[in-house]
Amino acid sequence: MNMLRLQALVRKEFQQFIKDKRLLPIIFVLPILQLTFLGFAASLDVKNIVFVLADMDKSSESREFIRSFTNSGYFTMGYTTEDYNTVRTYLDNSQATMAVIIPPQFGAKVLRRESVDVQVIFDGSEGNSTAIASGYAMQIINRYSQEVLTEIVGDVRRLGGVTTETRAWYNPTLVSRVFMVPGVLVLILLITTTNLTAMAIVKEKEIGTLEQLLVTPLRPIELIVGKLIPFTIIGLIIVTVALLVMVFGFGIPVRGSLLLLYAFNGAFLMTSLGLGLFVSTISKTQQQAMMVGMFFVMMPMMYISGFVFPVENMPVALQWVSHAIPMKYYLVAIRSIILKGAGLSELWFEGVMLVVMGIAVLAASVLRFREKID
């Protein structure tokens, strides 16, 4: 490896960066946009569930019961009807995702201390939000019946039994943004470094400078290192921008060590740059490189790594596949460092996996690249 040649390659790359009008937006605008979109829009929180009410009782008790729904902040009463059959129309037309049916004699039965049934119907076509909404509804109904009970017997706890008090650590209000944003950080690093590396190399193929370089004494390994150094620097700048947006824009602090965070970024860069190099060896044009990167690198990584869907919920076969996805370990590590303040003693396994996989991906790509241009 010759330092003068390496220095020439790195300097050339930065001379090109400075003149590249696309690069600055990629470094600064992309992290902000991605974080904003995925942090706010792709929220898994369920709020403002519109329901249709069929109150056949119309007593002060039934009104109070419904108020406990509307006051919770999760539910909005969109429609009321007196006819049980029209409830279906609202659900069919997706005007409401939940229906609450209060039977006649509801108030009277409550006052008479008799048991009374209330029907709640959900639109199950959106399974995820239905599950969450029904959880909220159950909580509200339980609380209502507990209040009724308290009125009768005073302190319920005197009756014995088990009560639960749930606390969520690290994200007490269970805002999904807190979970999503560190993940987006990971995604941004993957997208930018893999794509930028692949496209920069394929561009040299397209304009023929790669061939020109092959007629010079430049060695393939110098060419590779000369490409990887600049994109490592770009990758670290992008992560830093994204981290700043996360801390100051979203108010999510880094609880763990910044040094450890960057060490993991570095370990993952071996994988993402290696993949970029690999994509460049199977693509002839920049568009092709982008497509290959999108469909064969980004998509599988996003879906199987646990970025959106928890790995634990996947079928066993897919869970096995996810063990081979470097982004899974990186994601766990980044979330743990940022949200829980985890250290190396908790994350050594992820660290080892990332380094081993990174070296493997990089080595395979370097070998393939050298073989292709020889």
Added chain:
Amino acid sequence: MQALSISTVSKTFGTITAVDALSLTVERGEMFALVGPDGSGKTTTIRMLCGIVKPDSGTVTVLDYDVQKQKEEVKRRIGYLSQRFSLYGDLTIDENIEFFAEIHKVRGYKQRRDELLEFTRLTPFRDRLADKLSGGMKQKLALACTLIHTPDIIFLDEPTTGVDPVSRRDFWKVLSALLKTGITIIMTTPYLDEAERCSRVALMNDGKILLTDTPAGLKQHMNGEVVEIVCSDIRRSFALLKPNPSVLEVQAFGDRLNIVVRSAAADVPGILSFLASNSVEVSDWRTVRPSLENVFISLLTDRREA
């Protein structure tokens, strides 16, 4: 010392034989041209000489080094100008030359760079991005990048394709000046008029060399004579002469026709009376020196008939 020698070199791509058992030697200080139509194997040959393409069989020796086994030695001493003048469009002229200088580990390249810029008359544009240069200027910049490490041989692959006529003449001036410094120039070109300026020419077709000689020597191989006829109604005369058995080849230029006949003395009177009988007025005719184009076509025709 020979600049290069190749013996029985072949290269196939799939079912296509691009280069077929080619043998060739070039002496130092020559300006040598590989001439032939598109697809004749010129570019593959020059790429094998530079070591970009590996031959299937045969040996390629450049400056007494085996191109496959002693790549580094060869690469240090040659320059290659590809068909597309591959440069970094987003770097300036200066930055491009600087980059290639450092890749070649040329120390103190600044003086050499200034000389080359002066030589190619690019000095006033040195801070311009390569993308913003005209075709002719790009070509000269690519040449400057190729020359920065003072190579012993340069390989130029169709250097004047897609360049305007004025820039072409300019480029040839640069090449002639360069040749005086003792460099060896190997080039490919589809233009036969350019090949006439070279010291030796190899005519290529279908992956084979038909003939290698000096331009004058090649003309000795011409089968027949070239006659120029100035006449009226060029297009009709062309159509009349095309099927004529004593006319081997006919080409139309503006106000005249060039025809190839076996012997001017024997064939021209008959042709003139044939034209007269078809009411074509012939104002003048004379035998002319054959161009390489005439030679090439005559060689191809002989081959097809054989």
